[in-house]
Amino acid sequence: xxxxxYYSQAVHGPYESFNIGDLVLEEGGTIRNCxxxxxxxxxxxxxxxxxxxxxxxxxxxxxxxxxxxxxxxRALDPEKYFIVVAxxxxxxxxxxxxxxAWPLGMANFPKVRIGDDVVxxxxxxxxxxxxxxxxxxxGGSMGAQQTYEWxxxxxxxxxxxxxxxxxxxxxxxxxxxxxxxxxxxxxxxAWAGGWYREPHxxxxxxxxxxxxxxxxxxxxxFYKQELWRPFGFSSVDDLMLNFLDAxxxxxxxxxxxxxxxxxxxxxxxxxxxxxxxxxxxxxxAKTVVMxxxxxMFFPPADCAAEQxxxxxxxxxxxxxxxxxxxxxxxxAGYIEQVDRALKQLLDTPA
Numbered sequence: 001x002x003x004x005x006y007y008s009q010a011v012h013g014p015y016e017s018f019n020i021g022d023l024v025l026e027e028g029g030t031i032r033n034c035x036x037x038x039x040x041x042x043x044x045x046x047x048x049x050x051x052x053x054x055x056x057x058x059x060x061x062x063x064x065x066x067x068x069x070x071x072x073x074r075a076l077d078p079e080k081y082f083i084v085v086a087x088x089x090x091x092x093x094x095x096x097x098x099x100x101a102w103p104l105g106m107a108n109f110p111k112v113r114i115g116d117d118v119v120x121x122x123x124x125x126x127x128x129x130x131x132x133x134x135x136x137x138x139g140g141s142m143g144a145q146q147t148y149e150w151x152x153x154x155x156x157x158x159x160x161x162x163x164x165x166x167x168x169x170x171x172x173x174x175x176x177x178x179x180x181x182x183x184x185x186x187x188x189x190a191w192a193g194g195w196y197r198e199p200h201x202x203x204x205x206x207x208x209x210x211x212x213x214x215x216x217x218x219x220x221x222f223y224k225q226e227l228w229r230p231f232g233f234s235s236v237d238d239l240m241l242n243f244l245d246a247x248x249x250x251x252x253x254x255x256x257x258x259x260x261x262x263x264x265x266x267x268x269x270x271x272x273x274x275x276x277x278x279x280x281x282x283x284x285a286k287t288v289v290m291x292x293x294x295x296m297f298f299p300p301a302d303c304a305a306e307q308x309x310x311x312x313x314x315x316x317x318x319x320x321x322x323x324x325x326x327x328x329x330x331x332a333g334y335i336e337q338v339d340r341a342l343k344q345l346l347d348t349p350a
Contacts, residue, residue, distance in 0.1 A: 006250040007092040007099070012063040015039045015093060020123040029110035031100075036124045037093035038062065039085045041070055042078030044129060051131045052076060053121065054085045055139040055146035057327065058259050059251060061093050062086075068329030075342030081135065086121045088142065090258030094120075097254035109258060114142075114266045118149045122157075136346060137285075138162040140327040141297070142259065145170070145266035151283040152268040159350035161285040162342060164318070165292045165327055168306050169267045169276050174297055177216060178264045184208035185253045202253050209256070210248040214240050219294035219323035227321060231330065280309040287313045288345050290338065295324045316341045 005011065015037045023034040039062035044051060054065050054076070062085035070076045076083050087093040089112050097109035125131040137158050139147045144166020151161040152168070167174070185191070185205040214236075222228070223236065233239040248256075272278040287310050291303035300317050307313040318341075320326040320334040329335050 007252075012061045012093060015062050015087070017094075018124050018128045020120050020127060023116060023120055023123075025110055025116050026113045027111040031089070031095055031110065031112075034089070034120060035095045036089075036120050037087040038124060038128075039066060041066070041076075041083040041085075042081050044082040044131070048129070048131055049133065049135065050081045051125070051129070051134050052081045052083045052136045052138065053125065053134050053150070054083060055117065055121065055137070055143040056085065056088050056091055057139065057141035057143045058263055059091070059248065059256060060143075061091055064328065068327075068335070069338075075339045075346060076138075081346075082129075084125065084129070084131075086117075086124060088117045088146065088259065089120060090255050090262070092252060092255045096252070097258050098252035109254065111261060112258060113262050114145050114149050115153065115270075117146055117262075118153055121146075121150075122154065133157050134159060135350070136160040136162065136342075138164065138342065139166070140164040141166050141324065142263050142266070144298075145263070148268050148280075149266075151285050151287065152271060152279050155282050155284045158283075158285040160345050160348070161283065161287040162290060162345060163287070163303075164290040164338065165295050165298050165303075165324060167266070167298050167302055168280060169269055170264060171302055175264045177212075177297065178260045180212055181209050182257055182260050184212055185257060191253075203249055206249050206251065206253060206256075207245060209253075210244040211240065213248070213325070214244050216296050217244075217323055217325040219296070219321050221294065221321045222323060225321065276306070277309045280306060280313075281311060283310050283312070285312065286345065286348055286350060288341055289313060289315050290318050290341060291315075292322075292324060292326050292334070293317050293319045294321055295326075297324045 017035045017037045023031045065085045090096045137147045137150045144163035147163040148168035151158045188205050228239045268279045269276040289307040291300040307315045318337045322331045326334040
């Protein structure tokens with residue numbers, strides 16, 4: 001079975017939880033007493049006009065966002081801004097399949113959409129802090145999906161938006177990739193509708209899931225140039241075992257499946273009868289769209305096509321040979337470019 005200590009304060013803290021009450025879901029059903037885990041940094045101004053929201057990505061928690069993107073002198077500077085990192089539903093810290101009692105737990109956990117996360121985050125911000133407007137919403141990958149949802153759903157509340165390595169409407173190609181991740185987890189015969197009869201079965205499913213990230217998460221140049229060597233890995237096998245497997249094998253597979261399902265269905269055009277142009281035209285925020293140059297999940301061309309539909313949209317491609325996994329912040333060049341773009345955005349009048 002998964003290591004329940006993985007989701008502890010010792011590993012991912014410090015974080016707090018806020019009960020947003022009963023959350024009625026877009027797909028039907030209700031999460032009773034929905035808990036949103038969050039971490040906050042800095043001090044909220046008296047006018048409550050310096051708040052930044054950072055949603056999490058697939059498998060990520062507030063801890064990795066803190067480590068990779070937040071700090072004095074950075075764009076997300078807690079000495080200037082009040083930064084709230086909200087853990088998405090299903091990520092293991094907020095209400096998730098593995099930490100929710102029956103009848104919601106495991107296989108019976110209801111289907112959650114990106115829009116449900118954003119409604120939950122709005123309740124968190126208003127109920128816990130009295131925040132009604134955000135100086136910036138910024139997130140990567142699934143965090144970018146949530147950023148778009150915020151900007152389209154609550155345009156008056158978002159002054160600036162920065163979706164990194166993600167799209168407003170998921171593409172058929174990316175849907176298929178996320179499905180391959182789900183299939184890898186559930187392919188073992190010992191896996192049965194959210195239950196696992198043998199602990200090794202889940203670990204093997206998660207290992208197959210991890211190896212798909214090895215193929216699609218990094219770029220081909222990352223491997224050709226052996227960019228893993230400066231980080232102490234002796235071989236590609238060592239990288240897979242001690243980075244990717246070490247990242248994913250401790251996680252709960254039910255939580256990953258919950259997140260993958262909503263990743264596949266991220267689509268702001270559902271607000272406008274399927275018209276993506278009309279949905280993105282709702283955005284009033286100054287928006288900087290930041291794809292990663294070698295990302296195979298959300299390639300720059302897909303992001304640029306959406307950026308052109310945003311009234312105050314700007315495209316800044318982040319150059320990195322790390323592919324989608326540049327989001328983890330291990331590529332110093334990636335971090336420098338993102339920080340520069342975010343500082344410029346925050347210095348731009350809303």
